Amino acid sequence: MKKSIFSLYFFVIMLNFSCGQNSENKVITPEDVPFNAELFIDELQIPWGFAFLPDGSILITEKKGELIHFLNEKKIKISNVPEVYQRGQGGLLDIQLHPEYSKNGWIYITYSSTDGNQKGGHTALMRAKLKNNALVDKEVLYKAVPNTTKGQHFGSRIVFDNDGYLYFSIGERGARDVNPQDITRDGGKIYRLHDDGKIPSNNPFVGKKNAKTAIYSYGHRNPQGLIKHPETGKIWDHEHGPRGGDEVNIIKKGANYGWPVITYGINYSGTEITDKTAMDGMEQPIHYWIPSIAPSGMAFVTSNKYENWKGSILVGSLSFQYLERLVLEGTKVVKREKLLEGKGRVRDVKQGPDGLIYVAVEGKGIYKLIPKK
Known part of the structure; x- marks a missing residue:
């Protein structure tokens, strides 16, 4: 029998900041x-x-x-930076160097961009090089569509894996009932590209009708953490839940992470989003926070x-x-x-x-x- 997520939420709140699958994991402040x-x-x-x-x-x-x-204890402002769509959570976001930066000089940046025919903005990924305190050789590798004037959930973090693939995250842009579960739409996804922006032929949705073939995993809300495990080489993320239900996940090829069909969070108003915290075919987080941090x-x-x-x-x-x-x-x-x-x-x-x-x-x-x- 499935528990109500609403009841679960307030039960866990009463545990005073315990979280995840392990209620004994109470957050502490070390004395020393x-x-x-x-x-x-x-x-x-x-x-x-x-x-x-x-x-x-x-x-x-x-x-x-x-x-x-x-550099040398001074802050130098770099010129020729991409123009950003400044609204809500949008702006100049993550930055990451190519694993072979010393050889090729490539820098990767995610940002909110107005490029496109619609009003508003969406997350873009660019690479560029740094020369004489300016970005040069700029190339937009990916631009999510369609633009929207909503100000939330742009993502976005960048990481490379051990094979040189580039991963980056884009939030669902406030369209939770439309974007995260639909592989033909951008938003609520983690994407994988070659370092030059080309789509890997072994991406999970290559050959699927109308799919965004850069997608590596889907069903995400707003991932603002993305890192490579130093021993296994697997990609881990964390993402914002709504009121409660922030998650840590290990990213798997083609996997569905459930948002908003399953969640350990509730609406900011206190009402339920869903009564489901698990479903077949959807990944469980390895850890979640209630309340949200x-x-x-x-x-x-x-x-x-x-x-x-x-x-x-x-x-x-x-x-x-x-x-x-x-x-x-x-x-x-x-x-x-x-x-x-x-x-x-x-x-x-x-x-x-x-x-x-x-x-x-x-x-x-x-x-x-x-x-x-």
Whole structure:
């Protein structure tokens, strides 16, 4: 007998911030935080994404449409950045370097774009090169359609896998009953391309009538975390639920992640979306949050700089304004920790080439977590 998701939601709320399939995973604040948080780059508004260049400098996207190169302790504004559709959650979004950047110089950016015949905007993916503090050789590799004037759920993160395929996410653009479950429409999907924008011949929906053949998985709401597992090479995402039901998923070829047919969340008004949390043919998350933390940014810890952190996941919380560490046993979350409480809305998190953790916080800048000796 299926439980009402509405009843489930409030039952879990009463557990006071327990979450996921494991109610014992109560989020805690460690008594002795193993780092000091140093404001490394200051005076940033909404640093949506950032990427380390081989020389140790950093490229930072500001949501309002600015690309900043932090070099030699100076912020250099990059010119010839794509124009963004600034509405709601739209703007200049993620940034990622090609795995062989040192050889080819390609930089990949997602952003909200007005390109097309309809009013409004939708998420686009571009690649370009950096020369003399300007983007050059710009190529739009993918532009979702149709445009809409809605301001929510653009996604979007970018990651490369071990075979050189490029993955990027696009939210369902506020059209939950139309886009996520329909493979002939953009939105609510994770896409896979070759690095030059071509469609891989082995993508799951190649040959399907009217399908968007760049789609790799579907049934997503608004994925703002996308990373490669450092050992298995599999792609993991996290995505915003509505009121409750944020998820962590392992992305599988051609898989349906259920939104909005199944969900552990409810409407913002408190009403039900569906009474179903599982269905045949739809993937279950490996972890979900009730209440929603509004996750943004995601990083696996692979360094030994922080005691007992190796192998865990770091996730930013926009709504509760902290950094969360998820401790894993295999693919099961067994412990949650709150870090950086009170700093602000955590937008992105990365492990730097020096093995240290860097955290982008709205209205502040980028913090460097320096381990205590």
